Amino acid sequence: MKVLKFGGTSVANANNIGLVKDIVSNSSNKKNIVVVSALGGVTDLLIKAANLAANQDATYKKVITEIEERHLSTAKELISVKNQSSVLSKVKSELNTLETLLEGAFLIGEITAKLSDKIVSFGELLSSFIISEYFKQEGLDAIYKDSRELIKTNDLNGKAVVNFSLTYKNANTFFSGTKHAVVVAPGFIASSENGNSTTLGRGGSDYTAAIYAAAVKADILEIWTDVSGMYTANPKLVKQAKAIPHISYEEAMELSHFGAKVLYPPTIQPVLSEGISICIKNTFEPENNGTLITKSKNEKGKTVRGISSVENIALLSLEGSGMVGIPGISKRFFEVLSQAEISVVLITQASSEHSICVGISADDIDKAVEIVNNAFEYEIERGKINPVIPEKDLAIVALVGDNMKSHQGLSGKMFSTLGKNNVNIRAIAQGASERNISTVIKKGDVKKALNTLHEEFFEENVKQLNLFVMGVGNVGAKFLTQVSQQKKYLKENLKLNIRVIGISNSRTMLFNESGINLNKWEDSLEKGEKADKQKFFEKVNSLNYRNSIFVDNTASAEVSETYNKYLGNSISVVTCNKIACSSKFDNYQELKRLAREYNAPFLFETNVGAGLPIIDTLKHLIASGDKILKIQAVLSGSLNFVFNYFNDETTFHDIVKQAQEEGYTEPDPKIDLSGVDVMRKILILARESGNQIEIEDIVNNPFLPKESLDTTNNEDFFASLVKHEDSFQAIYKKAKDADSKLKYVAQYEDGKASVGLQEIPKGHDFYNLEGSDNIVLFYTERYPNQPMIIKGAGAGADVTASGIFADIIRIGNF
Structure with a gap:
């Protein structure tokens, strides 16, 4: 029957x-x-x-x-x-x-x-x-x-x-x-x-x-x-959740108690005592196998069988020095709750007996505070016990599995996984059977916690990265194309599932919680809402996705000033915008501190050398105990492009215009030609070497006439270049007569930094630098005479986008 x-x-x-x-x-x-x-x-x-x-x-x-x-x-x-x-x-x-x-x-x-x-x-x-x-x-x-x-x-x-x-x-x-x-x-x-x-x-x-x-x-x-059975997690919150084919009574009861609504634990007691199997099936998909619940244990090798949650939880903490060593405190505490028909769903107590913390329904918290304070009125008046401390807006997230007790490190793995996404744990409970590990967290973190844990324990280590991209011009557009092209490869080979959830330009912004279609993002963005940097941040923060990354492809000072908000909310930042890391040293240090404190990587490899691994290499040198003695570099792809193609048969104006049109310069080319861009780059390298330095400390030896430097718009700037063509030709002729090439060189040594145009003789490492290439020479204690050299394309939308992409992959592999 x-x-x-x-x-x-x-x-x-x-x-x-x-x-x-x-x-x-x-x-x-x-x-x-x-x-x-x-x-x-x-x-x-x-x-x-x-x-x-x-x-x-x-x-x-x-x-x-x-x-x-x-x-x-x-x-x-x-x-x-x-x-x-x-x-x-x-x-x-x-x-x-x-x-x-x-x-x-x-x-x-x-x-x-x-x-x-x-x-x-x-x-x-x-x-x-x-x-x-x-x-x-x-x-x-x-x-x-x-x-x-x-x-x-x-x-x-x-x-x-x-x-x-x-x-x-x-x-x-x-x-x-x-x-x-x-x-x-x-x-x-x-x-x-x-x-x-x-x-x-x-x-x-x-x-x-x-x-x-x-x-x-x-x-x-x-x-x-x-629903088609009991799931590894709530499928409404975790899209990757899947039905559990076979589970034990005990596991089913644990999952049901902690939020799996398809079964209410007391209801299975009659069949449990008789050893009768239960099958959870879907009326609307009867062909699905569903979940079979039996007396037997689950399959070998299966540890965590499900992740469940209970929302609308509050914590009630009773503590005080007068509790230590006094028999009957716990009895009175639980008795008064029981008499008021308040069910306790979680208990944790320190071995010092100084405090008892219980989880109850948030609907009962006000009544619980009143009755417990009344019950311990005598001890509270004499300062032996503190008035009970309520905490609301909480939830319980639990790992469940019969075989968890035979696997070491599951608790650590759980807490580490939550910690990496800044999910703060307010209380922990684990029974001696180790069938259940329960944590109390903020209610607003439940979706992130469930998805993070499900990814860790059930998804073959496929890690989802959720991107929010500000700036979709030359670099940003190339970046989105690269992400679209590489999605399948990354998922299959690196176990990274990259989704772009939000994008914005200076006019409009667009969000899609399931991921933006990168084949149609331009059309979708045109129909988006009005761009607003503050609202963009608020939306990213409210979504509260695991592994969230803010990607800044702009050169905006205003955007760089928002990094602290993202990092302070455990949202990683990847940027090619040099302004933040070349700002005041205190701000640079603060961003680094926030990244460490909130476990949110702050990566800016493309600040120097576009896609070249310059900062990454420098970090590895420092981390391995090496010390930087001197840095010499050609760090401006745009300036290298300009001086590689400028000669007595061209005009300086035309070459600079060409560099701008081909995307080698900033939108305002004066930033490159004035040396400000290179100053920022050598400043960043000096700071990443462990030195405290401000941009005002760098000596800038300009080659542009003062009239060009004083212009306030591109039209006037280019007009000044035409006007002073003779002076540019004179600079070129002097270098040519010395059988040298012009290179814009940055240098840092003994706490001092400088940038300026130099005549590079034959035989020098910089002499044969072609096109828009960059080169960096690191002289260190390990490389004192023959420097470590990094050389390659240092400008262009494609290589900059690939550098941003590489930083995102680094975060995925953390």
Whole structure:
């Protein structure tokens, strides 16, 4: 014999009930007990009507009308016209009784627990009757049985306790005696031994099904719902969550207790004691295997089986020196909560006995504070115990698995994974069985925590990076193209899943929480909302995604001033914008500190040398114990381009214009030609070498005339270049006559830095530097005579974008 239970969503309407009929028809068992809940949402409507009536609010009648329409319309859709008369008559008769009960509550202005049980029982009574009649019409050998005749309880309405010996006797007698293939019975409802209607509380329909399964020693209990089993995490919060094929009773109870809503732990007690298997199935996808729950342990090698959560939690902490070594404190604390019917879901206590911390429903926190403070009023007045400390807006996240106790380091792995994403842990609880590790965190961090842990324990180490990109001009556009091209490769080979969630230019910004389609981002961005740097940050922060990275492809000082906000909220920053790292040393240090404190990498490899690994190499030298003695470098790809192509057959103006048009210079080319850009770069290298230096400390030897340096716009700047062409030709001729080449050189040595145009003779490392290439010479204690040389393309949108991409991959590999 098989017991099948169908929840409210499974019987919400006529269409769904048709699916239920198909499932029952296809059952391989000769005998089936079908337990059904009320039509989806009807129980809530019944409770609403009862409360309105008790408050003498006549609008309860509108709710009755809605309940009546739901049931009559469902019956009319399911039952053929020729069979409708008797069914509709019975439904209307029951609804009339319901209306009479509610009218009584309205007249006396109150509702008792006994009356409440009678009222809410109508949901299951009506649905089970309609479904049984539909089954008969469709040719199933079905019969209806009122569960109140079989399941007997005490008279404690609302929380009735089952009399199992009498119930099992009744159930055995009936089910063994019936010859019908299908018995349809209402869940949730029962009756006391003197015949009054009672209810079985939360999860009551599951409980009904489990009681019947245990009574008849069923082959299996199938619980049909709207999900395909118990999942590794809440699929509404974790898209990568998957159904667990096989799980033990204990694991299922732990997951159910911590938020897996498909099962309510007390309901499986009857089948647990009989060793009957449970299968969680999806009414809407019956072909899926679902989750099988059995007495046996899970497969070898499986440690964490699921990650679950409970929201709406508050912590209540009792502490004080007067608790140490005093027997009975814990007893009094828990007793006062118990007497107030406040359930404790988590307990943690320091071995010093100085404090006890419990997790309870946030709905009970105010009452708990009051009663506990009253209970310990004497000790609080004398300063031996502090008034209890409440903390709200919290949640519990738990790892569950039978085999967790045999694997070392799971707790550390869990805490480390959460810590890397700045999920602060407020309390920890772990039982001796080690089947459950529970942590209390901020409610706002639940989605991030679940996804982070699921990624760590279930997704074969595929790490998701969520990018928020500011600036989609030359460099930004190239960067997005590279991300789009490499997504598949990164996922397959580096186990990195990169999603671009937000992008912005100076006009508009766009967010897509599922990831922006990088093949159509230009069109989508055009239709985005008005760009706002503060709102962009607020959106990134509110999404609170794991592994969030802010990517700055601009040269904006305003954007660089927002880095501290991102880093301070555990959002990594990757930037080609040199302004932040060349700003005041205190600000540079503060950004570094925030990155360390909030575990948010701050990477800016492209600040020097575009895609060349200059800063990364420097960091490795310093980290390995080497010391920088001197740095010599050609760090401006734009200036190298200009002086490589400028000669007596060209004009300086034309070459600079060409460099600007080909993307080698900043939008304002004076930043490059004035030496400011190179000053920033050598400043960054000096700081990354461990030196405290400001940009004002760098000696700049300009080659531009003062008139060119004093211009305030590009038009005037280029006009000045034409005007002073003779002076540029003179600089070129002097170098040519010395058989030298012009290079703009940056140098740092003995705490002093300088930049300027130099004549480089043949044989020098800089002499043959072509195109827009950069070169850096690191003279160190390990490389005192023959420097470490890094050379290559140092400008251009493609190589800069690739450098940004490389920094993001570095974060992914942290």
